[in-house]
Amino acid sequence: MRSPVLAVVAASLFAVGGCGIVSGDEADLQVYTGRHYDLEQAFTMFTDETGITVEFLSGSDAELRERITAEGENTPGDIYMTVDAGNLWKAAEDGLLATLDSAKLTDAVPEGLRDPDQRWYGLAMRARTVMYNPDEVSPSEFADEHTYADLADPKWQGRLCMRESTSPYTQSLVAAMIDEHGKERATEIVQGWVDNNVEIFSNDVQILENIDAGTCDVGITNHYYLARLLADNPDLSVTPFWANQDGRGTHVNISGAGVITNSDNKKQARQLIEWLATDGQNAFVDGNHEYPVNPDVEPEPIIADFGEFDFEPINAQAYGELNSTAIEVMNEVGYE
The missing domain is CATH 3.40.190.10 (Periplasmic binding protein-like II)
Known part of the structure; x- marks a missing residue:
């Protein structure tokens, strides 16, 4: 089993020019993310529960899509994560996201917060x-x-x-x-x-x-x-x-994710997104006071006081x- 790896890469990913792994071992999953909120806690918990290691590379949503396109079949990326539904739609329309057949995600994420064609799912609202x-x-x-x-x-x-x-x-x-x-x-x-x-x-x-x-x-x-x-x-x-x-x-808008079409680790990538929408919801959203997309998960106290x-x-x-x-x-x- 590889040791857990979490890497935070500078926001300008093209200036970095790589995944910035901070350990001698490569992580199991590479997440390309435009989201910058409390990822370490959620990913560490996922690794502790599953043994699947996660590394993330940060950048703007547009830069990330350009990078995935340029890397093509050789992309090391497994998941595209963003903070705007329009960006997820663009990635899906460009063929960058795979269709996920996941009853778990369909049950966890309401219809109005996910792609009708199962290419991306909201994780935080x-x-x-x-x-x-x-x-x-x-x-x-x-x-x-x-x-x-x-x-x-x-x-x-x-x-x-x-x-x-x-x-x-x-x-x-x-x-x-x-x-x-x-x-x-x-x-x-x-x-x-x-x-x-x-x-x-x-x-x-x-x-x-x-x-x-x-x-x-x-x-x-x-x-x-x-x-x-x-x-x-x-x-x-x-x-x-x-x-x-x-x-x-x-x-409303969402922070959401999809599995990159050319990922070599689609099963594990889907597992991470499923976990973030279920057992990992509070770890993913509470630190930034966002609403869970999963209706079975309670929001943290401050925003709960805002009312329904x-x-x-x-x-x-x-x-x-x-x-x-x-x-x-x-x-x-x-x-x-």
């Missing part, structure tokens, strides 16, 4: 919803249906903070609105945000800190950024409002195909 300062905003000010669109209402003039247009989170949200409402209506919504003098920030933490400070009253962020801040400061004056509860549900909500099923194809249209819409109305 992140909700992108409305955040507000309860000292300045009453929940009655929000419309339950189409809450994202409601933020285009002039009543939010000068009160709104959001993420930059280059963020994949923003792009996927706008793509989802285009899918739901059509391009014309989605453009009107984003135009309304701009007309409300939306203040743009480069990350979600800045948005939440400014809501807490009173710089703005309301914004849109991923839920787990709030959970991280609350873990350090339970008195933070920011509360989530679950968007679109009378409509299609709150916009209905989520919009993932339309990975829309996130992928409409990404360029989303960018076009934001450029058209001057959303930066």
Whole structure:
């Protein structure tokens, strides 16, 4: 049996130019990952339980797909892991992911969080919803249906903070609105945000800190950024409002994975993904305060206190195909 191997490689994988193994032995599984949250704990637990060693190589989602394509049949990679459903869809459409015949994954991952053709599966869910300062905003000010669109209402003039247009989170949200409402209506919504003098920030933490400070009253962020801040400061004056509860549900995205088509270790790779969706769910998601995709697994306490909500099923194809249209819409109305 090989000794357990875990390697963390620099984020710019092309600068590294290799898998960066830190031991004399090669790991059983190579994971190419765009996810950077608490992988060591989950992979170490998997190795302890199964004896299968895991190494991961980090990079951007696009870089990883390019690398897998360039390596072709000689790729050492076994699993492609990413933090956006659109990227998983692109990898599948490019033929980079194998079809998995796994009843275990089908049972563990709800239909709205996995590929209909079994090429990839969500493993962690992140909700992108409305955040507000309860000292300045009453929940009655929000419309339950189409809450994202409601933020285009002039009543939010000068009160709104959001993420930059280059963020994949923003792009996927706008793509989802285009899918739901059509391009014309989605453009009107984003135009309304701009007309409300939306203040743009480069990350979600800045948005939440400014809501807490009173710089703005309301914004849109991923839920787990709030959970991280609350873990350090339970008195933070920011509360989530679950968007679109009378409509299609709150916009969510996933961190997920699939087995690389040219992997030489498909059986073990599938075993790792199955473990992450079942016995390893809490180890995979709790450290970053993400929601487990498996409905039989309880979320960690901080996000459990956020309450239950209905989520919009993932339309990975829309996130992928409409990404360029989303960018076009934001450029058209001057959303930066």
